[in-house]
Structure formats: C-alpha cells, structure tokens
Amino acid sequence: MPVATIRSPSPVGSEAPSKRPRLAVDPEANLVDEQMALPLEYIKSYDRELDYRNKLVLAPMVRTGTLPTRLLALHYGAGLVWSPEVVDKAIIGSERTVDPDTGIITYSKGQGPIFYTHPMEKPYLIFQIGTSDPELAVKAAQTVQQDVAGIDLNCGCPKPFSTHSGMGAALLSTPDILLNILRALLDAIPLPISCKIRLLPTQPSTLLIASRILRTGIRNLTVHCRTRDMRSSEPAIWDRLSDIVQLGKQRGVPIICNGDGDGWANWESIRNKTGADSVMLARAAERNPSVFSPTGQVDTTTEIFSRLLNIAQRIDNPWGNTKFLLNQFKPSPPPISSKSKAEKKVVIEAIARAKSVEEIAEKLQIQLGRGEEVMRDIEARIREKRDPDMFAERKQAEADGVTADPIVNDISLQHADGFEVGVGQAAIERSS
Numbered sequence: 001m002p003v004a005t006i007r008s009p010s011p012v013g014s015e016a017p018s019k020r021p022r023l024a025v026d027p028e029a030n031l032v033d034e035q036m037a038l039p040l041e042y043i044k045s046y047d048r049e050l051d052y053r054n055k056l057v058l059a060p061m062v063r064t065g066t067l068p069t070r071l072l073a074l075h076y077g078a079g080l081v082w083s084p085e086v087v088d089k090a091i092i093g094s095e096r097t098v099d100p101d102t103g104i105i106t107y108s109k110g111q112g113p114i115f116y117t118h119p120m121e122k123p124y125l126i127f128q129i130g131t132s133d134p135e136l137a138v139k140a141a142q143t144v145q146q147d148v149a150g151i152d153l154n155c156g157c158p159k160p161f162s163t164h165s166g167m168g169a170a171l172l173s174t175p176d177i178l179l180n181i182l183r184a185l186l187d188a189i190p191l192p193i194s195c196k197i198r199l200l201p202t203q204p205s206t207l208l209i210a211s212r213i214l215r216t217g218i219r220n221l222t223v224h225c226r227t228r229d230m231r232s233s234e235p236a237i238w239d240r241l242s243d244i245v246q247l248g249k250q251r252g253v254p255i256i257c258n259g260d261g262d263g264w265a266n267w268e269s270i271r272n273k274t275g276a277d278s279v280m281l282a283r284a285a286e287r288n289p290s291v292f293s294p295t296g297q298v299d300t301t302t303e304i305f306s307r308l309l310n311i312a313q314r315i316d317n318p319w320g321n322t323k324f325l326l327n328q329f330k331p332s333p334p335p336i337s338s339k340s341k342a343e344k345k346v347v348i349e350a351i352a353r354a355k356s357v358e359e360i361a362e363k364l365q366i367q368l369g370r371g372e373e374v375m376r377d378i379e380a381r382i383r384e385k386r387d388p389d390m391f392a393e394r395k396q397a398e399a400d401g402v403t404a405d406p407i408v409n410d411i412s413l414q415h416a417d418g419f420e421v422g423v424g425q426a427a428i429e430r431s432s
C-alpha cells in the first residue's frame with residue numbers, strides 16, 4: 001500500500017537554522033480566514049428563538065444543576081439555565097411521565113430519574129448532551145425536545161468517563177466528529193443548537209476550531225476559558241477570548257464567556273477584557289444561586305435554604321441531591337448574612353448529620369409545607385416581563401442605589417468542585 005508523504009518545504013535539519021525560510025503567515029490563520037469566507041452550512045429559523053446576549057446564565061453542572069438549582073437561579077434572574085450534561089444513551093429510551101399534582105416531568109429508565117424538569121423553566125432551559133455520535137445525539141435531543149428551549153453539545157468535560165468514549169473535551173481532538181454532531185442536530189432538531197468548548201493549548205488551533213464550529217449555523221458558542229489540562233483552581237485565561245468574540249461577531253453568533261465569573265462582582269471586567277456577549281456562572285451560582293439578582297445576593301442559610309427545602313419537599317427531590325445542594329451553598333459573608341461564624345458552623349454540622357428534609361428543617365427552624373406557594377412565587381417571577389438586557393438592568397439598579405451585595409470574591413469561600421481535573425488525571429492525560 002503506498003504511504004502518503006507530507007512534504008515540508010524545508011525539511012527539519014536540512015539547513016542551518018539561520019537560513020531556514022520563515023513562514024510569513026501562520027498557516028492556521030489562513031485556514032481561519034478560509035473558514036470565515038465560506039457560507040454558513042445551515043441557515044435556520046426557529047418558532048422560538050433564544051436570546052443568548054447580555055445575560056448572566058447558569059452553567060451546566062452535573063449534580064448541582066438539577067431542577068431546584070435551576071428554579072432558584074431563574075427566580076433570582078438568571079437569563080438562561082443549562083441542564084447538567086446527560087449522556088445520549090442514558091436518556092434515549094427513557095420513559096416520560098408527568099406528575100398531575102406538581103407538573104414535574106420526569107425521564108426515567110430503570111431505577112431513578114435521569115432528568116426532571118418543570119414546564120415553567122422550559123422557555124429558558126437548554127439541555128446539554130454528552131455524545132460522540134451524531135445519530136445518538138439526535139435521538140437524545142428528540143427524546144426531550146418537547147420540554148426544552150435549546151440543545152447544547154458538551155465539548156469541554158475533561159473527565160475520563162467522558163473522554164474515554166470520545167465525548168466532552170475529547171471532541172476537540174476529533175473536530176470532524178464534533179462538526180458532524182452539530183450538523184446532525186442542526187438538520188434534525190427544531191430548536192436552537194449551541195456548543196460549549198474549552199480553549200485548545202494554542203490560540204491558532206482554538207481559533208481554527210471556533211471558526212469551523214461557528215460556520216455550522218449554531219446559535220451560540222460558550223467558551224470555558226481554560227484548556228483541558230487546567231484545573232479549576234488555575235485562573236481562567238480571559239485574554240484569549242476576544243479573538244473568538246471577533247469571529248462570533250463576523251458570524252453573528254453570540255459568544256458566552258465562562259470561567260471564574262463571580263456575577264456582578266466581575267461581569268464588567270470580563271466584558272471589558274473579552275467583549276463577550278454574556279457571562280456563564282458555575283461555581284459562583286453553586287455557592288449562592290441568588291448571585292444572578294440585579295439587586296444583590298440574599299443569605300444562603302436563611303432565604304435560599306428555606307426555598308430549597310420547600311421546593312425539595314414539594315417535588316420530592318431525591319434526598320441525596322438535596323443534601324448535596326445544601327452542602328454546595330456556602331454561608332453568605334456579612335453583610336449579606338448576619339449569622340456569626342459559630343452560628344454558620346452549627347448550620348454546616350447540622351447539614352452533615354441530617355438524614356431528611358424534615359430533620360434539617362427542624363434543626364434550622366425552617367418552616368416546611370410552603371412548597372406550592374414557593375413554586376407559584378418562582379413561576380410568577382419567571383413569567384414577569386424580564387429585561388432582555390440584564391447588564392443594563394444592573395446598571396440601572398446601581399444608579400438607583402438598590403444594590404446590596406458586596407464584592408464576594410473571598411478565596412476562603414471558594415471550594416474545590418467535583419469536576420476539576422485531578423492531579424492524577426492530568427498526569428494520565430499528559431502521558432497518553
């Protein structure tokens with residue numbers, strides 16, 4: 001079988017370095033220009049377009065991003081909410097049931113729910129799929145499309161359970177598969193399609209893959225400004241986003257910046273540095289889902305706990321998940337919370353020991369049985385006319401002097417997420 005030979009104009013070692021001709025233009029930059037000159041692959045219009053601009057949005061988060069978190073985020077003003085990643089084969093073939101009392105829609109297969117939602121979040125809910133197969137991606141999207149507003153492809157998860165089967169961040173190394181998944185979704189699904197990526201190690205290769213993705217006809221690209229090997233404790237590299245934002249502008253596709261967003265504490269510096277259309281929050285929202293509120297955060301251990309426990313009781317949220325969420329919400333610093341350090345410690349210990357919603361509510365003196373009322377309240381907030389430009393709304397709140405939040409970037413409040421690339425994993429990935 002003939003072997004193809006890639007011929008370099010100047011084979012390595014054939015000349016002294018000083019005489020080697022220098023490439024005037026970066027070849028990847030040429031390829032980006034070529035991509036940007038090509039027409040869009042899919043020109044679509046949708047019955048319900050999604051507005052991805054001028055917002056703080058809730059990031060996809062496995063375990064954390066369940067229905068209670070999404071409802072709380074929407075209650076406090078999140079512009080859009082992403083579901084946790086759901087793997088294609090997990091959702092395909094699941095059974096859809098609707099609880100006539102609560103309205104909760106559950107997709108389940110075997111034991112336990114795979115995904116559950118409430119119709120009130122549908123206009124803002126983007127369902128994220130983990131996949132490495134165009135056909136399965138379409139089947140997964142078709143399974144849930146009646147209950148969500150958009151479909152997102154996860155191209156950023158660095159965990160071995162994703163990357164070993166070619167999903168998540170592994171798709172960044174197989175761009176043809178990544179693009180074929182987007183094309184299949186664009187072809188078959190009557191909802192806006194989006195995609196979440198990480199940075200590649202070099203800027204030219206990041207721009208090349210971004211230009212190819214933007215050409216497909218997707219409605220939004222979110223960039224987690226870290227590379228696959230970076231841990232979440234390493235600062236996000238916002239500086240590298242502005243070039244991608246420029247490509248997005250040329251294609252008319254909004255770019256969302258993700259990584260180290262701290263809500264109103266740093267949205268403006270992120271926007272000034274990157275030009276991003278919106279900012280996506282993961283860990284900041286995990287600590288306190290009221291981080292989205294244009295008028296400032298509320299106390300987790302009182303208001304947020306109370307809402308969460310009442311929602312959890314009403315929708316019968318799995319206790320394991322409710323307890324996990326309680327653990328993720330971090331006690332608010334003063335002046336948001338008036339609790340002393342000792343009182344906060346009591347709360348944390350109570351959560352650690354609790355075995356049910358009722359038990360923890362009793363310990364924290366939270367009144368239960370208000371779930372229906374809390375859900376109605378959230379629904380009313382969601383249905384209120386929302387300002388499509390959250391940033392203008394925040395500016396107005398600042399001008400009116402009704403913002404109450406301090407800058408919440410105290411490093412002691414940060415915590416390791418369950419999702420970062422562990423030391424061992426990074427070592428394995430580097431050596432493979």
Ligand SMILES: Cc1cc2nc3c(=O)[nH]c(=O)nc-3n(C[C@H](O)[C@H](O)[C@H](O)COP(=O)(O)O)c2cc1C
Pocket residue numbers: 059060061062063064083084085128154155156157196224232258259260261280281282283284286417418419
């Ligand atoms: C608990 C947790 C679960 C996550 N699950 C997902 C996921 O399902 N899909 C995804 O694309 N990213 C996931 N991520 C990554 C976040 O969406 C986000 O990209 C990352 O945390 C950086 O944002 P941040 O600096 O605001 O936390 C997860 C992060 C955390 C903390």
